[in-house]
Amino acid sequence: VMIREISFQRIHKKLKKPFVTSLQTVNEREAIIVTVVSDSGLEGFGECVAFSTPWYTEETVESCAFVMERVLKPLLLDRTLSSPHEVATAFTPVKGNNMAKAAIEMAVWDLFAKYEKVPLWQYIGGIHKDIPAGVVVAANPDRLVDDIDLAASNGYSRIKIKITPESDVALLKGAISRYPDILFFADANGGFNKDSFDQFILFDAIGFTLIEQPFGEQEWDLHTQAKKQMKTPICLDESIKSFHDVERMIVMQAADIIVLKMGRFGGWHETLKIVELCRSNGIGMWVGGMIEFGISKAHNLALASLPDIVLPGDFSNSRHFWEEDLIVPEIEVVDGKIELKQQAGIGYSVDLNKAGL
Ligand code: OSB
Numbered sequence: 325v326m327i328r329e330i331s332f333q334r335i336h337k338k339l340k341k342p343f344v345t346s347l348q349t350v351n352e353r354e355a356i357i358v359t360v361v362s363d364s365g366l367e368g369f370g371e372c373v374a375f376s377t378p379w380y381t382e383e384t385v386e387s388c389a390f391v392m393e394r395v396l397k398p399l400l401l402d403r404t405l406s407s408p409h410e411v412a413t414a415f416t417p418v419k420g421n422n423m424a425k426a427a428i429e430m431a432v433w434d435l436f437a438k439y440e441k442v443p444l445w446q447y448i449g450g451i452h453k454d455i456p457a458g459v460v461v462a463a464n465p466d467r468l469v470d471d472i473d474l475a476a477s478n479g480y481s482r483i484k485i486k487i488t489p490e491s492d493v494a495l496l497k498g499a500i501s502r503y504p505d506i507l508f509f510a511d512a513n514g515g516f517n518k519d520s521f522d523q524f525i526l527f528d529a530i531g532f533t534l535i536e537q538p539f540g541e542q543e544w545d546l547h548t549q550a551k552k553q554m555k556t557p558i559c560l561d562e563s564i565k566s567f568h569d570v571e572r573m574i575v576m577q578a579a580d581i582i583v584l585k586m587g588r589f590g591g592w593h594e595t596l597k598i599v600e601l602c603r604s605n606g607i608g609m610w611v612g613g614m615i616e617f618g619i620s621k622a623h624n625l626a627l628a629s630l631p632d633i634v635l636p637g638d639f640s641n642s643r644h645f646w647e648e649d650l651i652v653p654e655i656e657v658v659d660g661k662i663e664l665k666q667q668a669g670i671g672y673s674v675d676l677n678k679a680g681l
Pocket residue numbers: 380459460511513561612613614615616638639640
């Protein structure tokens with residue numbers, strides 16, 4: 325496949341309601357849509373998931389726009405690839421900037437699946453055709469019970485609750501015990517530290533399926549200590565940026581489960597290596613979200629189809645965050661599940677006319 329054209333579209337949309345985390349409140353979402361075109365006229369799509377400012381990771385929309393246009397695009401343009409794995413090799417001389425790399429790389433994987441005329445989820449060896457949905461609720465104690473009730477009534481069988489050291493253990497326990505059939509995850513986004521370590525251990529009694537990123541991304545020792553003392557599985561999100569981070573996590577016994585985020589790993593190639601490493605070491609995996617649009621979600625859904633991914637990910641329907649998504653059809657949750665498409669590639673068409681506010 326010859327890469328004849330690579331283009332970028334910067335878009336932004338207002339969220340239906342603000343997304344509140346301990347780190348940041350997101351009201352509006354910018355993104356960069358990548359389109360790659362082959363010599364035969366096939367189109368592949370990717371989406372850059374960096375945020376407007378560096379509150380979650382170092383990269384930003386602006387840094388990615390620069391790196392994609394000026395640094396990465398020239399490495400691929402007019403090149404003939406025999407496998408999408410060659411993109412990661414072509415990008416190796418460029419340090420970091422994983423979200424910029426991932427956005428272009430994902431578009432090439434979509435293109436190859438379309439070239440082979442198979443859905444992307446089949447192209448990568450996926451088997452699950454119905455992906456369990458999952459939704460996120462904010463740490464706000466006044467709204468916790470109502471938010472959980474709403475998510476449950478919308479059919480979600482996995483609810484992730486943002487927690488902080490100020491979260492009330494008894495309130496959380498009471499709120500989630502009302503739904504014994506729903507899986508409840510907790511996500512601290514690194515909000516605990518050495519001083520609040522003992523307080524964190526008390527969260528073990530709540531009954532969460534797992535607790536995501538209790539401590540800062542470099543706090544390997546604290547995670548190891550917490551895992552030793554707790555029965556609730558510890559899950560790492562922000563700490564995991566590469567295959568090597570997972571190796572370190574395994575050696576240090578710092579966690580039982582990881583969140584897969586292709587943007588942070590640099591794309592499909594690194595993600596598939598990480599999945600294999602986790603599989604062979606008994607590490608659990610699930611696919612995380614970045615408040616993204618349908619293109620990134622479609623890639624994530626394909627990833628969630630892999631045999632060893634059994635925990636439900638951050639998969640809500642398109643209308644959860646957006647008045648209108650830019651894929652057709654939109655992502656829809658039916659009976660708590662999202663059905664994968666049979667069309668080649670990501671399985672959805674992209675309508676950039678729908679990219680406005
Ligand atoms: O920590 O998982 C996170 C959204 C933006 C940045 C970080 C995180 C999140 C989420 C997922 O919690 C939200 C979603 O897309 O469903």
